[in-house]
Amino acid sequence: MEEKDTSVDRSMRLPSERWRRGLSILLLVAAMGTLVVISLLFYRYVTRPAPLPELLIPEAGRNYKPHYLFSIYGVDHPVGVTLSPDGERLYVSETGGERLIKMFDRDGNTLGFFSPSHTKPGERAPVYLATDKLGRLYVADRTQQVIFVYDRDGSYLDTLLGPNSTISEHVRQLAGDVPSNDSISYNHQTGEVFLGSQAVTGGQISAPALHEWAPLGVRFTSNGDMLVTDVSTEHHCVHQINMPVQWSPNSGDFNPSHRKLAGSGAGLGELKFPNVAMADSQGRIYISDGNNGRISVWESQGSFLYNFGMGSDDGFLRLPRGLYIDHLDNLYVVDVVGHEVKVYDVSQPNPVFKFTFGSLGLGDGEFNYPNDIVVDITGRLYIADRENNRIQVWSY
C-alpha cells in the first residue's frame, strides 16, 4: 500500500478551513449580537414603549388615529407645550404650584425648570409657548402681560413688552451704558426693573409704559413670523410680527414690522379670546377662536377667509384652545371641555374633518381638560392634560 502523502493537501486546505471556521464564528457572533440587540429593543419596548415609533416611517397623510404611548408626570396643571426645533426637548408651562417652565427629554426625563426672575408664583401665569428656528423659547405670560425669551437651556434673555418693544430696548435707551451681558428684566405686577439682581427703578430708569396688549398664544410660521394672540380688553386680535432673523435679545434693538388680524366680536373676521394662531404650509393662518367656539381662517396676506368648527357634525368644536399644524398639514385642535383632540386635513382649500381622539377620564389616553398640543416630525404628539396633571404622549 502506498501511503498517500496528505501533508501538502492538508497544508493547502488549512487556510481555507481556518477561513471557514473564522467566518462561522463571525456569523455566530453577528447572529448573537443581532439577537441581543433585538432582545434589548424588545425589552425596552415592553418596559417603555416610547422609542420604537421612531423606527417607523409615519404613513403619508396620517389617516388613522394615533395611539397612546405614555405620560409624563411631575407637572402641576400644565397648559402649554412646545418642542425644540430638533424635537429633542419638550417645554411645559405650569399654572399650578410654583408655575414653572419645565424641560423634559423625549422619554419624559426631567432636564430642568425655570421661571421669570424676580417674580413670585402669584405674579406670573405662563400659558402658551413656542421656539424659534434658533431654539430660543418664547413664553407668553398672562399675568405679566409680556412674552419672556429664554435660550434653549432656560437662561433668561429678554422680555417683549409689546409687538415692537423689549425691556432691554427700554432700559438701554434710558441708560445707554448698561453692559451688554447684563440681564435686564421687569416685573409688570410690581413695576420694578432689574439689572441683574438689582432693582433699578427710579431715577434714570423708569418702569416702561403699559402696552395695550395681553399676549396669550405664541407660535412661529415657517418663515419666522411670530403669531401672537392678544386678549387685551376690546382688542382681541392676532399680531403677525416679522421677527428679524438677526435679532439679538438684550441688544436694545427691536423694531420689527407687524400687523394685526381681526378684531373683537362674534361676527365674521372677529374673535373672542383667541388662544393660539398657527400657519399651514401655504401660509394660511388658523386661529382657535375660543369663546366663539370655532376656528377662524385667514389667508397669508391678512384677509379673512372663513370660520369652521361650528354646527353639530363630527367636526363640531365646543371650546377650542391649543392648536398645532404638522408638516403634513394636519390641524390638531384641543377642545378643552370636549376633553378630546379633533384633527382636520387643511391641505386642501377647505378643511376636512378626519377624526377625534381621546375622551373624558383619568386613565391612559383619557383627558381631563386638555389645553394644548404639539406634534413632532416623527408623528409623536404631546398633549397638556391639565386637570390630570400630566403630559400625554401619543404616536402614529
Add this chain to the structure above:
Amino acid sequence: MKKHLLGIILILLLLVLGVNLVSANGGPHGGYTATTDACAGCHRTHTAAGPRLLVSNSTHNLCMSCHGSTGTGANTNVDDGIYLASRDDQAGDRNHGGENTDSGGSLLGGGFSHYRGEVTTSAHDMTDDDNSIIAWGNGVDRGERAEITDVEFSCASCHDPHGAGNYRILKERVNGEPISVDLVDESAKDYDTEHWGSGTSDLCAACHAAYHETAGNVGSDSSGQVSGGGFTHRVDMPYHYGENENPETIGFTDAFGVNVRVPLAESGTSDRVVCMTCHLPHGSSATMFGIADGAGVPGETSATDSALLRLDNRAVCEACHQK
C-alpha cells in the same frame, strides 16, 4: 309634563316682564336668545359627564377653564384674585360701562390660590364638588360647625352661571335662603373698587347664619347676649366709633407708618360694617402670627388659616377701633 309647562310659563313671563339677564364680562353667562348656541359650551344633552348635563363632573374645573390663572377665556382671574386686562371701554359699546378696572387690579372677592401675589392662607374650598360640606354656624351656635346636606358646594353655590339680575351674577337664593344684594356699582361694573351694597351680609348668612347678629345692642352691653348665650360682634351696623377716623377713607396708621383700611357697605350714606368689611369671600393671603396664630386650637386660626380675614393678624380690628 307639569314641570315643563311651568318652565315654559316662567320663561314667557320673564320675556313679557322684560327681565334682562345680564352677561358678566361679556361672557357666556346669560343674555341668551331663542337661537342661542351657548349651551354646548358647558352642557351635553345625551352624553354628559356630570350632573345637570355638564360636560364635566367638576363644576370648579369647568369654571376654572376660563376663570383660572391662565385667563384663556376671561379676564376675571379668580384663582389669583386679579383682573387681567384693563377695561377701557369708555364708549360703552360692549356693555362694560364707563368705568375702568385697573389691569392687575385685585378682585373684590379675593383669590382662591393667590391674593395680591401671595399664596392664600384661607379660602373657600371649591375643589371637592362633594355633596356634603361643613359650615361654621350653619344651624348651630357660633364656634360650631354643621354639615349642609344636599348642596353641592361650588362656584355655582353663590354665582349663577346662567346670569343673574346683577353683573357679578350673584344668585338670588343660596342654600335655600333668599338673597337680595344691592350692587351699587351696577352701572360701572367695577371689579376692583370696593362698592358694597345693602344685603351683602345676607350672602354669607345663608350658610353662616349664627354669625349674622344684627340687633342694636348685640355685644355692646350685658343685655346684648345673643340666642344661645354669649356675645358676638354685631353685623350690618352703621359705623360710628366715637371720634375715630373713617376706616374706609382714612383708616388707622400704626407707629411704623403702616396704614390699614377696610371697606364699608353703603359707603358715604349709611357706612355699614358688613361681613366683607373684615372678610374676603373667595380667599385671603393674610398671615396670622403671635397670639393670632392659634394653630391646633379647634375653631381658632393659624398662619395657614386666616379665616378669610382681609388683613394680617387683627389689623381689621385696628382699622375701626384704632387703639
